[in-house]
Amino acid sequence: MKLVFPNGEHGQVLLSAGVNKIGSAPEGAVVLAEEGIHPLHCEIHVTGTGANLQVPQGGGPVSVNGKPVADIMALRGGDQIGIAGIVARFAIVEPARSAPAPGVVPGSDEDSGATRVRAAVPKYVLRGVSGAVFGKVFPVSGPVVIGRAPEADISVPADEISRRHALVKPAGDGLSVEDLGSSNGTYINNRRVQQGFLSPGDELRLDAVRFIVVAPGMEMAQQTSRMHQTEAVPPPQAAAVSKWVPIMLTAAAALVIVALVLGRG
Numbered sequence: 001m002k003l004v005f006p007n008g009e010h011g012q013v014l015l016s017a018g019v020n021k022i023g024s025a026p027e028g029a030v031v032l033a034e035e036g037i038h039p040l041h042c043e044i045h046v047t048g049t050g051a052n053l054q055v056p057q058g059g060g061p062v063s064v065n066g067k068p069v070a071d072i073m074a075l076r077g078g079d080q081i082g083i084a085g086i087v088a089r090f091a092i093v094e095p096a097r098s099a100p101a102p103g104v105v106p107g108s109d110e111d112s113g114a115t116r117v118r119a120a121v122p123k124y125v126l127r128g129v130s131g132a133v134f135g136k137v138f139p140v141s142g143p144v145v146i147g148r149a150p151e152a153d154i155s156v157p158a159d160e161i162s163r164r165h166a167l168v169k170p171a172g173d174g175l176s177v178e179d180l181g182s183s184n185g186t187y188i189n190n191r192r193v194q195q196g197f198l199s200p201g202d203e204l205r206l207d208a209v210r211f212i213v214v215a216p217g218m219e220m221a222q223q224t225s226r227m228h229q230t231e232a233v234p235p236p237q238a239a240a241v242s243k244w245v246p247i248m249l250t251a252a253a254a255l256v257i258v259a260l261v262l263g264r265g
Contacts (some may be wrong), residue, residue: 001051003044003081004089009034014093015051020044022083023060036060036084044075044090047142051075051090052153054143060084071180072145072167074153124175126168126204126211132158133209143169145180146206160184160207174199175213182206 001015013020013030020029023041032041038060045052054072055062062069063082075081077092128136133156138144144153149163156165162182168175175198179186184207188196198204200215 001046002091002093003030004091005086006089007087009086010088015044015046017046017048020046032083032086034084034086037086038084041083042069045142049139049141050153052143052145053081071164072143074145074151076151123170123215124200125214126154127214128210129203129212130210131208132156133211137214138211140168140170140175143167147180156206156209158207158209161209165206166204168198168204171197174202177204 003010003013003015005011010030010032016029021040021043022028022030022032023039024031024033024037025039028040038058040056040058041060042062043054043056045054051074052072053062053064053069053075055069061082061084064073064075065080066082067073075090077090079090081088081090124140126138126140128134128138133154138154144167145164146152146154146156146161146166146168147164148156148158148161152164162180162184164180165182166186167178167180170176176195177186177188177193177198178195179193185192186196187193187203187205188198189203190205198213200213202213204211204213
């Protein structure tokens, strides 16, 4: 991902994973010295699933495709970003592909010798358990806006959801959540919050739409635990049979002894 400045205020900037600070401060990833630029004007968060533009407290005026950004907005390839009068274009950088070796047909299954890098597993996932999100999973690798708007990171086509309903992002051993001025409220385990913290297993509810916070591997561990518990407790029928086995063996032995005594007599 990169920023392109078509009017030449800055050279092209490749965006790195994590937080890319934009402003007049010299330590920023993009340093703009033009008038009206704040020291920390805005930030672009690059995650494994995309990028978000965020205006921090004390930031300056920013727009995406002509629409002012008050807090955070997802970015897509080709978006025009206005930074206090400076225009930048957000672009997706396609990975370079080497030419196929002689005799190798493009798209064939022949091993190129390169090791495929496995995508990083997100630390937390939101699993939908009701309504329009039932059965769907949403990785949370960075700041994520949930709302009815099509440009939201998690777009929920439900009338009871505000266009920009809540902001969720990783924080320590869970997820922080902030209500973005929704009409119908944000709830953690049925308690309405303006800001709160979600631990694995907690329920996030946006009016009637519900999610469960899942840490990858958590559900598998729970299933394995249940399997071990099931194996440790014998089925009722097996327990009943095992109870009668000693009695039946004792009775059989007694019959054998009686038969031997009668035979001698």
